[in-house]
Amino acid sequence: MKVDLVLLEKLCNAIGVSGGEEEVRELILKEIKDHVAEVLIDTMGNVIARKSKSTEGKPRLLLDAHMDEVGFMIVNHDGDGFYTFQKVGGIDDRILPGLKVLIGENKISGVISSKPIHLASPSERKNSISFDSLKIDTGGNMGIEPGTRAGFGSQFQANKETIFSKAIDDRIGVATLILLAKQEYLNLDLFLTFTVQEEIGLRGAKVTAKSVNPQAAIVVDATPAYDQPTYDDQENSFYNTKLGRGPAIYTLDSGTLYDRRLVNYFEKTAEAAGINFQFRQPGGGGTNAGAVHLANTGIPTISISVPHRSTHSPISSSRIADWENTLLLIEAGLKNFHTTIIN
């Protein structure tokens, strides 16, 4: 399996803020429709695809990636093209001043504006800029209605080794599922779910897991890498994951205790295939697995993510090699899967 940077670029540049995933959904449907037997869109906008219809007692597996990204919603027009807005999903306020945004279906340009430092009081200069003082400036009344969503305006770039883009979380997961959908799996009844609203509470996955009701699930996401030097050059023991060390397998996060049988299975699969991988540090954060594993009578679940730096901001970075190894690991795991693994 090979990475497809053209596909990833299209997906990353698309705007799909939680609740408004249309553009991403349409790209996905175009890509997979010739490679899956069934596809439907449920009441929340999730895409649920089934690889093949003839499944005769094969284990039912679910692959999940979320379509949405963090962004903003316009809540009020203050006049003259200045808009009050709210965040959708977790975004650090400190990356906002001066940020370019693209608003609505027509991707109208705007910039998040704040008082210049020259005019700031001494106490204001000492603190980061308060969220309430920020407005989106579109340069004049563009007729934008409250309720319109806006996303980061940054564009995808890559060099030989590294991707620089917004929404690596989780378009890299979406791209992974699309590429996996183009393979064949004679041993499985494989479902692929492209879910909505993960960033605001795993909302889409709470529903798809119940509908599909698989015997096991693999959630593909992007996970932060905090692998930078500490201010005092002490050992960095809180890195979460590291770039260049391959796909990250989860053991525990705030939403899920991952099924150890699946953790062991993927560890062994990676070792057998000589695929570089790492364990994500157990701790906070979470993926759609938090929703999936508690559906119905419970679903053994694993998360495998691509590490990325500077999460939830206009430019995150990932290693192409880490993505490639993620594809290889999941492909190998799927092709060798049998029910005795989760007896």
Add this chain to the structure above:
Amino acid sequence: MHNLKEFLFELIDMPGVTGFEDPVRERINAEWSSAGFETKIGKTGALIASKGIRTGDIPRNKVMIAAHMDAIGMVVRSIRGDFIQCAKAGGIDDRVIPGLPVTVYASKGREIPEPIEGYISLPHPKSLKPGDEEGLILLDRLLIDVGLTNAELKEKVNIGDVVSFNTKPFELNSKLICGHSLDNRASVAAVTSFMHEAKDIPKDWEVYCVATSGEEENFNGAITATYEINPNIAIVLDVTFGKGPGSSDWQTFEVGKGITIGFGPNLHPKLVDLAKKVADRFEIPCSLEILPTHSGTDAYAVQIAREGIPTLLIEIPLRYMHSAAEIVSLNDIERASRLIGYIINSLDAKTLEKISWEVENEG
């Protein structure tokens, strides 16, 4: 509904604290039955009413209209001296409760609790922990005085007994009602009014009305009732922030000038469009309420029940939410009732197709 105001006054003068909704449910049950609906009680205390169910026919689509009947209140936690200490049931605002009249429903040795009136006493600074004397006093440190001695309290009051606000409702000028628990009895009244007016049910639809329980704490009623009914569409009714002192931004709406339709990821965008068109056609003043993430209402639980339920949220502006003196407009309650009626009447055999996501993505 000709006695809407009287019914509402009754509702907000009776207890129905979150988790302990029996008394108010009984009253609503009687009223909903008199409107010609069949009722039953769900397993976590919600009241479920239905009309238009006919077995043997071609299965029909289901619409569920839900409004929570529970209100915030308190629960007896311990007896200390001649006073009662309480725990919160729902989001009690500690800042607005000292001095409030309350009723303790004392149940020790009784089938039916005895209402005992009292008040939340403002403690003397010296009885508080050093540092707590000024500023906010948490419910933890507030004690309720019902005028009984310790021995009498031990005889009558059980740990776990319900305590509700006892401010009496009254009318301000021009159809504004002031009282406690208008969050969300105002919506229950609106649904009730719709039920009385709803003579005909569209032939392709079954109508379920639910007075949910537990919304103020854990959405238990909405979660379980929605599972039980498994509707194709849900309409949730709740209250939103009315404009008032210190509350004037994009999240607030004028009381008495119209109702709101929620917009955001928690609500189905095509249902929102449908509701807007209906409101325009029948000239019901309606604003769009922007909810960027979740709505903080039963809609949050309903949307992800079963395999996902297209959900609509209609809200009535209310001032001073979660105080013991909330304010709503009867006109807005009537508007909400009429809007629900018109929406229900607009449902037909093609509605589900029209709100499906598939339609956008042909081929």
Add this chain to the structure above:
Amino acid sequence: MKALIKRLTEACGPSGFENGLRQMIINELDGYYSGYKVDPLGNLVVMIQGSLDLKERKKVMVAAHMDEIGIMVTHVDEKGFIRFTQVGVLYPAYLPMARVRFSNGLIGVVGMEPGTKLDQPGFDKFFIDVGLSKEENPIKIGDAGCFIGDFVDMGKRVVAKSMDDRISVAIAIEAIKKLRQPKNDLYFVFTCQEEVGTRGAGTAAFGIEPDLAFAIDVTMTGDTPNNKIIDVHLGKGPAIKIKDFWMTADQKIVKWMESCAIQDKIPYQREVLIAGSTDARAIQITRSGVSSGCISIPCRYVHSTVEMVDMSDVEDAVKLIVGLLKDEIKV
């Protein structure tokens, strides 16, 4: 019963790693059940068939959680010190100088960096010392461990780590052994992953679809110096839960429990807890809802390695549960 409690509390089973407990429990119950199964998340469901006609038989689910709080390794540093995160809710104030046992048997002690404040959340300043260098240290990221807290028999009272919730597991086992011919179908579920958010109970209940249910768990007491958090005391009987932070018990269940206690002359207390919750809250909202409640065992120093319960409360809890479940159930 103390020997059983000792065995159970000394076993190591943090959330997600309940295998050892599962085996121990099913061995204990050999010959006392009609059937058992382990569900997809790892709950142990032990079924005892009732003697009533199928039409009259009710399905009752009783939940006691097998898992305990523990730690999981996040990093082994260059000097061999082990960094960790919590499995379940750990109170930093209880950590310094605690002892930890890893699943491979290795024992470590919890140390902390100088200047660590114990009232702040987070575990970055703590570490586990197993006395080995990085090269010698077999522990790796993702390994789990539980705390060490030997069982102490004080006579009326007993102390151990993981009384939460092994005391309830012990109570459930004793109750099962006494309930030889129940009228209704009893599903005793030894749940997994309660400490990380009552995760096992909901999925178990979804599968069983009980008519009514109750959990058995510990609750805090308000009977130590300067502590008025709750009006529950050691030695005054098992507590019937009215309400906690996440749920209100079904009042019909509360009445059922109270009537039985009064009729059988079992001392009991009424519980309103302002923090925390139990498996009952997850069971209560499965499918279209389940009438649920909880019998709580008063316990001092919850989530420490020295949790203390009163044996009369424990024995009365067994009596109450047997009394509730042996005959027909009128709720």
